[in-house]
Every structure is written in C-alpha cells, then in structure tokens.
Amino acid sequence: MTDKEKAKAYWKENIRYVLxxxxxxxxxxxGAGILLKDALNSFKIRGFKLGFWFAQQGSMYxxxxxxxVYVRLMNKLDKKYGYDA
Amino acid sequence: MVMMHSLLAEGIGVQNWTYIxxxxxxxxxxxxxxxxxxxxxxxxxxAGGGVSPLANGMATAADWMSAASFISMAGIISFxxxxxxxxxxxxxxxxxxxxxxxxxxxxxxxxxxxxDFIGDRYYSNTARFVGVICALLVSFTYVAGQMRGVxxxxxxxxxxxxxxxxxxxxxxxLFYAVLGGMKGITYTQVAQYCVLIFAFMVPAIxxxxxxxxxxxxxxxxxxxLADGSGTYLLDKLDGLSTDLGFAEYTEGSKSMVDVFAITLxxxxxxxxxxxxxxxxxxxxxxxxxxxxxxIALLLIVILYTTAPAVAVFARTNMIETVSxxxxxxxxxxxxxxxxxxxxxxxxxxxxxxxxxxADKSKNELVVDNDIMxxxxxxxxxxxxxxxALVAAGALAAALSTAAGLLLVISASVSHDLIKKIINPNxxxxxxxxxxxxxxxxxxxxxxxxxxxxxxxxxATVALAFGLAAASFFPAIILGIFYKKMNKxxxxxGMVVGxxxxxxxxxxxxxxxxxxxxxDKSEWWFGISPEGFGTIAMLLNFIVSIVIMRxxxxxxxxxxxxxxxxxxxxxxxxxxx
Numbered sequence: 001m002t003d004k005e006k007a008k009a010y011w012k013e014n015i016r017y018v019l020x021x022x023x024x025x026x027x028x029x030x031g032a033g034i035l036l037k038d039a040l041n042s043f044k045i046r047g048f049k050l051g052f053w054f055a056q057q058g059s060m061y062x063x064x065x066x067x068x069v070y071v072r073l074m075n076k077l078d079k080k081y082g083y084d085a
Numbered sequence: 086m087v088m089m090h091s092l093l094a095e096g097i098g099v100q101n102w103t104y105i106x107x108x109x110x111x112x113x114x115x116x117x118x119x120x121x122x123x124x125x126x127x128x129x130x131x132a133g134g135g136v137s138p139l140a141n142g143m144a145t146a147a148d149w150m151s152a153a154s155f156i157s158m159a160g161i162i163s164f165x166x167x168x169x170x171x172x173x174x175x176x177x178x179x180x181x182x183x184x185x186x187x188x189x190x191x192x193x194x195x196x197x198x199x200x201d202f203i204g205d206r207y208y209s210n211t212a213r214f215v216g217v218i219c220a221l222l223v224s225f226t227y228v229a230g231q232m233r234g235v236x237x238x239x240x241x242x243x244x245x246x247x248x249x250x251x252x253x254x255x256x257x258x259l260f261y262a263v264l265g266g267m268k269g270i271t272y273t274q275v276a277q278y279c280v281l282i283f284a285f286m287v288p289a290i291x292x293x294x295x296x297x298x299x300x301x302x303x304x305x306x307x308x309x310l311a312d313g314s315g316t317y318l319l320d321k322l323d324g325l326s327t328d329l330g331f332a333e334y335t336e337g338s339k340s341m342v343d344v345f346a347i348t349l350x351x352x353x354x355x356x357x358x359x360x361x362x363x364x365x366x367x368x369x370x371x372x373x374x375x376x377x378x379x380i381a382l383l384l385i386v387i388l389y390t391t392a393p394a395v396a397v398f399a400r401t402n403m404i405e406t407v408s409x410x411x412x413x414x415x416x417x418x419x420x421x422x423x424x425x426x427x428x429x430x431x432x433x434x435x436x437x438x439x440x441x442x443a444d445k446s447k448n449e450l451v452v453d454n455d456i457m458x459x460x461x462x463x464x465x466x467x468x469x470x471x472x473a474l475v476a477a478g479a480l481a482a483a484l485s486t487a488a489g490l491l492l493v494i495s496a497s498v499s500h501d502l503i504k505k506i507i508n509p510n511x512x513x514x515x516x517x518x519x520x521x522x523x524x525x526x527x528x529x530x531x532x533x534x535x536x537x538x539x540x541x542x543x544a545t546v547a548l549a550f551g552l553a554a555a556s557f558f559p560a561i562i563l564g565i566f567y568k569k570m571n572k573x574x575x576x577x578g579m580v581v582g583x584x585x586x587x588x589x590x591x592x593x594x595x596x597x598x599x600x601x602x603x604d605k606s607e608w609w610f611g612i613s614p615e616g617f618g619t620i621a622m623l624l625n626f627i628v629s630i631v632i633m634r635x636x637x638x639x640x641x642x643x644x645x646x647x648x649x650x651x652x653x654x655x656x657x658x659x660x661x
Contacts, residue, residue: 011651018185025181029174034345037167041335047307047317052335055170056162056393057303060177060386067184067379074189074653075372083654084372 010081017073021066029059102473103242110280110477111257114484117276118261118269126517129266130197130496136271136367142380144274145364147281147481148489149176149355149385151227152234154392155281155482160457163396163403166326167337170393171344171615175351175550177382177389182356184378188365190565192374193650197366198493199359199557200501203579206564207572208643210506215579219556220359220497222583224490225530226549227360231487232535235480241425241459242476248536254484255532262488262495263524267367270488277481282388284478288462288471289391292398295465302394322397325404330443334400346616354550354618357558360489363496371653399457402464407450408441415439418463427453487531495524548590551618555582559625568647574633582625589617 032040037051045053078084097105123129136144154176162169196202200220204213232251239250261269286302293305297318309317323333332338339347355361364381365374407415412430422428429451430439441450459479462472499520504511511519556579563570563578594614596602605613612620638644 007648007652014651021181021185025178029178029348030345033170033174034341034348045307047309047319049319049335052167052170052319053307055167056173057390059174060390063177063181064379064383064386066181067375067382070185071372071375071379074375078372078653083652 006081010077010083013077014074017070017077021070024062025066028054028062033059097469099469099472100243102470103476106470106473106477107243107480110276110481113276114257114261114273117272118265121268121272122264123266123268123517126197126500126513126520128268129517129520130366130492130500131363132266132268132271132367134367135369138368138373138377139380140271140275141364141368141373141377142384143278144271144367145361145377145381146384147274147278147485148270148364149361149381149486150281150388150482151486152231152237152479152483154388155285155479156234156237156455156458159392159395159399159461160454162393163400163457164454165337165339166332166334168339168344169396170337171339171347171351173389173393175348176355177386178348178352179355180378180382180385182352183361183365184375184382186565187356187362187561188374188378189371189653190650191362191561192365192368193371193653194646195366197363197500198496199362199561200497201505202564203557203560203575204501204505206643206646207560207570207575208640209572209576212560212572212576212579213501213505215576216557216560217497217501219552219579219583220493220501223359223549223552223556224493224497225534226552227358228487228490228494228527228531229534231483231490232531234483235487236535237455238459238476238479238483242473251532251535254480254487254535255528258484258488258491259525259528262491262528263521266520267363267492270485270492271367273488274485277485278384280481281478281485282384284474284481285388286391287474288465288467289395289398291467291471292402292461292465293394296398296401302391302398306394306397318397318401322401325401325408329404329408329441334397340611342611343613343616346610346612346619350554350616350618350622351550353558353622354552354554357553357556357561358550359497359553359557360486360493362557362561363493364489395458395461399461399464402461403452403457404441406464407439409438412437412439416464418460421463422456422460427456491524491527491531494527495520498523498527548586548594548614548618551586551590551615551621552583554618555586555621555625559622559629563626563629565647565650568644569633569638570629571633571636571639573636574629574631577632578625578629581628582621585624586618586621589621590614593617 032051033055037055040051040054041049043050127133158172161172191202194202196205200213200216203216204210232254235254236247236250239245239253240247261273289302290300293302294300296311297305297308298311299305299308306318309315310321319335323335326332326334368374368377412432419428431449433447433449439450440447442448459475462475499516503519504516559582560575560579563575592598593603593608
C-alpha cells in the first residue's frame with residue numbers, strides 16, 4: 001500500500017465509525033428523547049417515564065459512552081495503520 | 086477563649102462562612118496564577134501545548150459550565166419541566182460532535198485560534214477577518230452575562246452593592262488572565278472545577294436524602310418519597326403541577342419541532358464556540374484531544390444529570406412550602422429573597438395566603454429562575470456552610486467561563502487581527518504585550534456591560550449558541566470533511582448564516598423592527614429565535630456548497646493540508 005492508499009483506507013474506516021456512533025447519538029437524543037418521547041412515556045422504570053428519562057438522563061450517559069468508545073476504536077485504528085507515533 | 090465560645094454557640098453564620106470560603110478559593114486562584122504565569126505567546130495562547138488530557142478535561146468542564154449552568158439551569162428546568170431537556174441534551178450532545186468531528190483535526194492543524202484555522206484553511210485574510218468578527222460577537226454576548234452573575238452572587242451573599250461585586254470579579258479575572266494567559270487560566274480552571282462540582286453536589290445529595298432517602302440525586306428523583314407514602318416523587322410533582330393549573334411536569338409545553346430545533350442549535354453551537362474549541366489546542370497529541378473531550382463531557386455530565394434532579398426537588402419543596410400558606414408564617418428565606426426582588430408576592434385577593442397558580446390573573450407569586458439553586462439549601466434547611474459553599478461554587482463557575490472567553494477575545498485581537506492582518510512583523514514580545522493589553526480592554530468592556538447591562542444581554546446569551554452554530558460550525562466541518570470547499574463558499578456561508586441569525590434574533594427576540602414584539606405564531610416553521618441557529622446553520626451549509634460549485638477549486642497545497650490533518654500522527658506543536 002502506498003502512503004496515499006493507506007491514508008485513504010484509514011479515513012474510510014474512521015468515517016464508518018463516526019457514522020455509526022452519530023447514528024446512535026441521534027437515536028438516543030432526538031429519537032428517544034424528542035420524537036418518540038410520547039410513545040416511550042407509556043413505559044416506566046421506577047418513577048421515570050421512559051421518554052422523559054431519555055431526555056433528561058439517559059441520552060447524556062450514552063453521549064459519554066460514545067466518546068470513550070470512539071477514543072478506544074481510534075486508538076486501535078491508529079495502531080493498525082502505524083499513525084500512533 | 087470567650088470569643089471562641091460565643092462563636093460556637095451562635096454558629097459562624099452564613100455570611101462569615103461565605104467570606105471564609107470565597108476568601109480561601111480566591112487566594113487559591115491567585116496563587117495558581119502567580120505560579121503558572123506565561124512567558125511566551127505560545128504559553129499565553131495555548132498554555133505551551135503540553136497540558137495533560139485530564140487537566141484539559143477539567144479545565145474544559147469549568148470553562149464550559151458558566152454562571153448559567155450553575156445558577157440558572159436547574160431553576161429554568163424546574164419551571165420548564167420536560168422542556169428543560171433542550172439545555173441538558175443540547176449542552177452535552179455538542180461534545181460528541183466535538184470529539185468525533187472537530188477536536189482531533191483542529192489539534193492536528195496546530196493553530197492558536199479558531200479564526201486562525203479559518204484564515205489558513207481558506208487561504209484568505211477576508212475569511213480570517215470574518216472569523217474574528219464572529220468570534221468577538223459570540224464571546225462578548227456571552228461574557229457580559231458572566232460578569233452579571235458574579236455581581237449577583239456578591240450582592241446576595243456578601244451584601245455588597247452589585248456593582249462592587251462586578252468590579253471585584255473584574256480585578257480577579259484581570260489578574261490571572263492577564264498574568265497567566267491560557268496557562269494561568271487552565272490551572273485555575275482545574276481548581277475551579279473542583280470547587281464548583283463539590284458546591285453543586287453537596288446540597289443536591291443532602292436534599293436527595295431528605296426527600297427520597299437515596300443519596301444519589303440521579304436515582305433519587307425517580308424514587309418514592311421518604312415519607313413512607315409509597316408515591317413516586319415525579320408522580321407527586323405531576324399531580325401538584327396539574328392541581329395548580331400548570332402543564333404536567335414530565336410533559337412540558339413547547340412544540341416538538343421547536344424542542345428539536347433548539348436542542349440541535351445548542352449542540353452545534355457548543356461545538357462551534359471558540360472558547361471551547363481552543364481548549365483542544367492545548368494538548369500534546371491528537372489522541373489526547375479525543376480523550377480530553379471524553380473526560381470533559383464525563384465531568385460536565387456529573388453536574389448536568391444532577392441538575393434535573395435538583396429541579397424536581399426544588400420545585401416540589403417550593404410548592405409545598407408556600408402554596409396556600411399564610412404570608413405571615415413564611416420561612417425566613419422567603420423574606421430574605423423578597424428584599425432582593427427575586428421573589429415577589431402581591432396579595433391580589435387580600436386573604437393573606439399565597440396563591441401560586443398557572444392562571445396569571447390569579448397568581449400572586451413570582452419566583453426568579455435563579456433562586457432555585459441559590460436558595461435551595463436554605464429552603465431545605467441545610468447547614469450554613471453548605472449555603473456559603475453554593476456562593477463559592479457560583480463564583481468559580483462564572484469566573485472560569487469569563488476568563489476563557491476573555492482569552493478568546495484577546496487572542497482574536499492580538500494574534501488574528503494585529504499579528505496576522507495588520508502588522509505581520511510584530512515581535513514576539515510586542516505581540517505578548519498586545520495580547521495582555523487586549524485582555525485588559527476586554528475585561529473593562531465586559532465589566533461595563535456587567536454594571537450597565539443593556540436590556541438585550543440576558544436575551545442574547547442563549548443566542549450566542551445560535552451565532553456560533555450559524556457561523557463557525559459549517560465552515561470548520563466543511564473545511565475538514567470537504568476537501569474542495571473553497572474560500573468563496575466558506576466566506577459567503579458564514580456571512581449569510583450569521584446575518585440570518587442576527588436578523589431573526591433582532592426581529593423575533595428583541596422586536597426592534599416592529600412596534601411590538603411579534604407573536605410566536607409568526608415564527609418561521611414554529612421555531613423560536615433560540616432554535617433558529619439550526620435553520621441558519623443549514624442555510625450556511627447550502628450557501629457554501631452552492632457558491633463553491635461556481636467558483637474555482639482551492640489551491641492544491643490547501644487540499645494537501647486537508648489530507649494531512651486527517652492523519653493523526655506527527656501533530657507538531659501549535660505554530661504561528
């Protein structure tokens with residue numbers, strides 16, 4: 001692989017990770033917390049209506065997890081392509 | 086010995102506790118500033134570029150959480166109920182965008198400021214200049230609110246004049262921002278994060294135990310009440326709210342499209358705020374930029390997931406303490422806050438009781454948002470030192486954000502304007518002097534607005550996000566992910582985006598174009614000015630891409646730079 005091909009392949013894998021994680025980002029916040037809120041509110045975990053919980057708690061926990069997952073994935077990817085120097 | 090004895094007997098008192106805690110924390114900040122003062126422009130702008138991801142994460146969190154997050158947010162949520170989620174999701178979700186789409190690439194690019202990136206990526210001093218204007222506009226609207234927050238805390242807790250409070254705050258910020266630059270600010274912010282998070286969590290934990298028996302507020306507000314009734318706290322609050330004629334707490338009253346638009350505008354705005362982005366220029370490697378975004382968000386989310394719990398505790402407590410109670414028998418805190426004008430009671434039906442209801446013609450009680458956090462410990466009868474701690478925490482939040490913003494302003498002037506546009510031959514020493522001087526000027530301007538707040542400041546702080554979303558976010562994203570994006574497209578996009586946002590804000594929030602403020606029903610697509618950043622951002626993207634199609638491609642060396650920033654290795658030091 002030339003340097004250019006390598007850079008291209010790396011970028012492609014990175015974009016794939018980003019798209020998958022951004023999809024989850026959208027689902028938990030705009031999906032569960034806003035668009036589907038009313039439907040989810042018919043379910044309850046303890047005192048929380050589920051849609052309300054996603055909007056005021058759950059989405060934020062998922063955001064944190066998403067970033068750390070990305071950090072891990074990218075550290076591995078950097079190693080794989082030798083970009084971790 | 087006698088004095089000790091009387092002190093112990095009477096307790097130290099809220100005010101003395103406040104002097105003690107504020108005194109200790111201020112001494113700490115000044116001490117750190119002296120220890121970490123900046124000797125070069127690189128230290129002044131990006132703290133020398135060697136900040137560890139943990140320290141940078143803490144500093145980012147303190148920088149980010151302003152007086153608005155600390156004092157106002159829980160209060161706003163407690164009145165808005167479900168709708169408050171726009172701030173919670175909006176002000177945290179932006180960090181996902183930062184970590185995945187911006188921070189790593191901007192760090193690799195290796196510049197000092199956001200306009201620096203715009204100017205170099207779009208090979209144009211016009212673009213740089215537009216960037217400087219946007220950065221100044223966003224930062225000034227934001228910083229005035231912080232100074233006001235400092236003044237408010239001083240006046241309430243230390244019973245000094247609000248203007249004296251602003252001036253004391255100005256002197257402190259001036260001291261460590263001018264002396265230490267980014268380096269001083271970074272390490273004071275680390276200390277300020279610790280102070281503010283401790284100050285926010287302690288009362289929250291106390292109250293959670295009181296009301297639900299659960300020491301973790303995030304779980305507490307979904308638990309049953311501690312009174313043994315078996316009722317869930319949220320069900321009870323929903324019931325109380327509807328009894329008084331308000332919308333159900335967990336339902337809210339904004340339209341779905343507006344909730345969607347505001348949340349997106351705040352997320353994108355967060356990712357486009359220069360004082361947040363610039364923090365990622367201070368770490369050593371690209372992987373550190375990603376990691377510190379994660380740490381920053383984790384530290385922010387600790388406060389942000391607690392705030393909605395505090396909102397529920399405070400709202401329930403307040404309704405139970407005052408609703409339909411005799412005015413003659415209200416607790417001391419009520420009278421105390423009445424004197425500040427943040428609580429007002431008018432006995433409309435002259436029955437001597439407080440009617441707190443949704444119907445405006447019958448409602449007798451007006452409570453300012455900000456009280457919910459500031460008075461919460463008093464409402465819940467917590468010890469004096471906890472009440473004083475809240476004051477120290479609020480000051481830490483306001484000062485850390487103000488300092489971060491002032492640095493952006495001073496760097497925009499001394500680096501982007503003077504060094505890059507007006508006088509490229511300026512020496513390092515003179516540039517550093519110019520940076521310090523512009524910080525002094527910026528503090529004075531911010532202080533002026535803090536003392537004489539123009540009516541529009543409060544209304545525009547939330548809109549700073551709209552401005553950032555409408556200008557920087559698309560230009561940076563396209564600059565990284567779209568190699569062919571050229572200067573013509575980016576400049577046109579930024580100008581159109583920020584102009585659209587300003588016009589909509591002036592028309593529908595300030596009402597300057599009409600005799601009366603236009604009604605909600607006239608909003609485009611039902612979207613409020615706070616949410617219009619989303620539309621302005623889309624407009625920016627569309628204009629940029631259309632103009633780009635009809636104008637020449639960027640030079641090959643610029644396209645090569647874009648390919649280069651996509652690869653994390655070999656991130657050198659930030660350079661001129």
